[in-house]
Amino acid sequence: MTGPDDVSLIAAALADGRLDPDRIVAILGKTEGNGCVNDFSRGLAVLALRGLLAPHLAVEKLDALPMVMSGGTEGGLSPHWIVLHTGEGEGDGPALAFASRVTRALHPSEIGRAAQAELVREAVGAAMNAAGISGPQDVHYVQIKCPLLTAQRAAEAGGDVSTTDMLKSMGLSRGASALGVALALGEIDSVADDAICFDTSLWSARASCSAGIELACCEIIVMGQSTDWCGPLRIDHGVMSDAIDAATVTDLLARAGLAAGSPRLRALLAKAEAARSGVIRGARHTMLDDSDISSTRHARGFVGGLLAGLAGTTQIFVSGGAEHQGPDGGGPVAMIFDTTKEETR
Amino acid sequence: MTGPDDVSLIAAALADGRLDPDRIVAILGKTEGNGCVNDFSRGLAVLALRGLLAPHLAVEKLDALPMVMSGGTEGGLSPHWIVLHTGEGEGDGPALAFASRVTRALHPSEIGRAAQAELVREAVGAAMNAAGISGPQDVHYVQIKCPLLTAQRAAEAGGDVSTTDMLKSMGLSRGASALGVALALGEIDSVADDAICFDTSLWSARASCSAGIELACCEIIVMGQSTDWCGPLRIDHGVMSDAIDAATVTDLLARAGLAAGSPRLRALLAKAEAARSGVIRGARHTMLDDSDISSTRHARGFVGGLLAGLAGTTQIFVSGGAEHQGPDGGGPVAMIFDTTKEETR
Amino acid sequence: MTGPDDVSLIAAALADGRLDPDRIVAILGKTEGNGCVNDFSRGLAVLALRGLLAPHLAVEKLDALPMVMSGGTEGGLSPHWIVLHTGEGEGDGPALAFASRVTRALHPSEIGRAAQAELVREAVGAAMNAAGISGPQDVHYVQIKCPLLTAQRAAEAGGDVSTTDMLKSMGLSRGASALGVALALGEIDSVADDAICFDTSLWSARASCSAGIELACCEIIVMGQSTDWCGPLRIDHGVMSDAIDAATVTDLLARAGLAAGSPRLRALLAKAEAARSGVIRGARHTMLDDSDISSTRHARGFVGGLLAGLAGTTQIFVSGGAEHQGPDGGGPVAMIFDTTKEETR
């Protein structure tokens, strides 16, 4: 895309029939804003997508279509769309499978607490069922968009909220969502309110969460593999143990037989964050002390550089804010790839 | 270092005799400022170094000691010192060799023009001789600190200057210095005034240049290999063709037999910049359109992430502003390493 | 507005009949982006406005409606809309009068040159006629949105362009537009190509120009006073000689009898910029040396603070990039006010 409102490539695919609007399950976008509070590139992208799809979809269908925009293309990262849609395929499975679910609206007192994790746990299970994914071992990536607390919402709850700080509520909500995924996938057994954003030993290897002011429920997209699906696409994942864990990424690409720059790589989705410990392999980093650039921007550009070098492409969906999404300073990396050889991208 | 003014590690080495102040040839520092115009971390580091060394060195020796501070530890890069000093060694050469030279003060009308390149060419040759480096093929890294044009200096030249824009003069001065290195190393044959910062086909694979307001001459540090030197250290280099050229770095490390995280890696020095073409392997990057973060900061963090992942350390000397220092969007990478096996770092 | 896409106040005015969509002449918006290249708040605001007005206006009317979004509410400035619309009034004139015009599309070779100034001069004259403004002395504010040069446009012109630098072309285009206003209002006699963005002695006291990638013509809104108009609104202007020229603003408010916080003040529109001299009344400023924050952001917040304090409101339309719009470091300030006493705002 040439800008956040450039939907021309999707429009072209709709126009020539490559894309059936009714078969779009979700749209992810990496847009070029700052990825923080005042990132208007995300809203602009969504408004442009809605304008494009409005003539094709009934308004209730359009409203229910998950659109997850992740701001921040620091360094050489390149803005791009990832459109998840179904189609007619062939060949043997198991193949890439996905489905989405939304929870009911959360009561403000539930946001950022174990109650949210529980709702997410249920919805992940429902989405797994809907996608025909038979068990946790076949889930490779769960994208969640979840609500945050505003002053107004906190007032509705009579002050019984996890925090009164809006920015902090974003982290708590992301963290609660990630722990909900961990519950659903059997990565942890239980969640207590006070462990959220505190006990860094609890995390999911497959959660990617973002918080937004525009919703009151949690939107969940589960991606995995299922024998019910066929076609050339597969998905796999790994977990970077820190921001410079090249070996995990190299192994992941190798398992799929992907060389750098291969057109068979269709999407690379990762979380990045600055280690709260303040060090990477014993050496001090300065991301948390920089009052000019948010640490999330630093982390996306830095991890993005490594991923881009190893994958040979800059179209990488790296997002920040990785509470309970992988270990402190590290994060999950998922890869969607095509098993068909020598296809041009 | 725990901050730009933390010289305690160097102080400790002076105190216990590991470091003889008279044998220090140059000090490089990667400090945590923004690496741009208003980066005070560089000045603070130099002031702290001068305070440390003042009791040990005569003032004229201290004034002549090259101290090259490069601001910007974006992403997970870690602030660190690189102290070049000689000592007693053993074993066979060729081994790491280095020497520094300064040119005479430049007339303002020479800055950013072919005249500067010529002065640098001469000084690089003189430093090569001083280091006992027998030919251009044995030079692997040339660090240059060069002057810029201020309004006052432009006035002294009666307006006969390459530019009246101070920021632009930094680029022209770096570019002229790099082309001076290219001349000295036979990488190009000649330089015309109007090719500087214009003809991107001209570049050196071994130049790393920065411009500073505090000097009127060019300070030059040449590093290479010489049969006159011995000891365990070696130097090698490669040229990244773009910001995600992992293969060049992997090859460089492999030639030295270095695995990620090896304590045998002593220094990794690289240049990074945003491709002026606006694309990396055909995909749009947004570094040049970001009015919140300088493209040099983006580029250092992004390339730094790749280098750190491949080398397994975040103590990497990546600097920005790479005019004529490698191809557009790429840049030289030099590596100092220890041939001694299993030494602890 | 609660965000760039919050058009609810305009929607409410449309809904209850206070605003007739056919009588809207122009919409100005102060939005909360960075006001620089990657400011997506402007595009988001325009997309939201178009979505709001699409059911009310034929597409060609909507396309022709000037929407001028100025990014940047630094410091305590408050995002807000200014909707220029006509209505039925009474009382004696002269009263606030306005009209808009667009020039033909500019050839890329004309952008940033005297040819552009000439086109603007003609269009300002035409808009004055359309607004019934009898002479230059009755013009108080001219808002212009003008094109810039992209690589593609420069190629169309076969390289015969004022600059090949996109950012620089924005300044040249704004400067040429401002000098076109100065020509139309008799503030200067002639413009040569090489005076644009060079000869700071040439400027208009009433021009406010911004450049945008989305248009190829110049959009012009002229505001002044006319005996053909009636109603309670008036307009006046002054020129700040530097960034701290409080006296000019105090005088302007006093001429209208406005105390700080008066509900009779309807709009305050100003230009702000960092003095290229580097000093304000002899004391050094640091806006041009700050690589973390654009000087335009510094200038808007600083001048905005003074204007807000004197006017007693933070809803002030301060925009940056003031080439030939007032003297170096200063800028025009226009004020729309209501002569009706004691009206509540």
Add this chain to the structure above:
Amino acid sequence: MTGPDDVSLIAAALADGRLDPDRIVAILGKTEGNGCVNDFSRGLAVLALRGLLAPHLAVEKLDALPMVMSGGTEGGLSPHWIVLHTGEGEGDGPALAFASRVTRALHPSEIGRAAQAELVREAVGAAMNAAGISGPQDVHYVQIKCPLLTAQRAAEAGGDVSTTDMLKSMGLSRGASALGVALALGEIDSVADDAICFDTSLWSARASCSAGIELACCEIIVMGQSTDWCGPLRIDHGVMSDAIDAATVTDLLARAGLAAGSPRLRALLAKAEAARSGVIRGARHTMLDDSDISSTRHARGFVGGLLAGLAGTTQIFVSGGAEHQGPDGGGPVAMIFDTTKEETR
């Protein structure tokens, strides 16, 4: 000053005898860094000052000399020094009087709590006595530099600390210091731990506090008026009720008979902050939502613009982080002025 390390004007005053190093009581500096965590302009200024004064003062005297550097010259603010020194004067008092005191080192468990406020209360009283200031009504400005909590300090206290978040500890420490001033001046009666940074109804009209990692005690400079002192200088203060409260500043200047640009104004010292309410006189501000620029930078530039316009000079000591220093969104403003007429500055 031309940069944070430019002490040439102070050096000149020492050289020609205008300044006696033994009579310097404190040095304040407004430097051009970001005023946040990674502001190295402050450290650079202090290192340069120490280098200048070291030949003149015994090391224990130099160590005890308060040097308060405030980073951030946003907008058109101009970096400058304020040197408080005594001398021989004449004429009648009461005149400007000042003295400094330091508290004992704080135990980490005391930082940001009522215990700190109590220590500050005592020290303010002692400094008032030392300065010959007879009562709270004659105190117009109290500058405090106080410690913060690091991970190491928190560990020393066995976890019994006000917060484990370093940035938050800066706010708590500033807040506790300000409330200590309020206690000393009878502006409040008592302080409870949990009121600090929470109960915004408690504040001092004369406190200006900053927190720094380099000290463990609180350094306190009290300025006021005393009949024991003579000479031409006086001090007065007001409290801005919000960021655009021009009337308070106008009144303050009028009480001293100062017109804009008067050379009789010797120093203007103010605190600025973004209103946590999110609004200024009912209109939304965006300072707290800007992830690119810290709200403290926005607030300094905005309030600085108003002060500079009213005072007619950009050499204004505006600092951020105003917990309990004036009401939410407002802050104290103190003015040192010369009663001698027509003196050239």
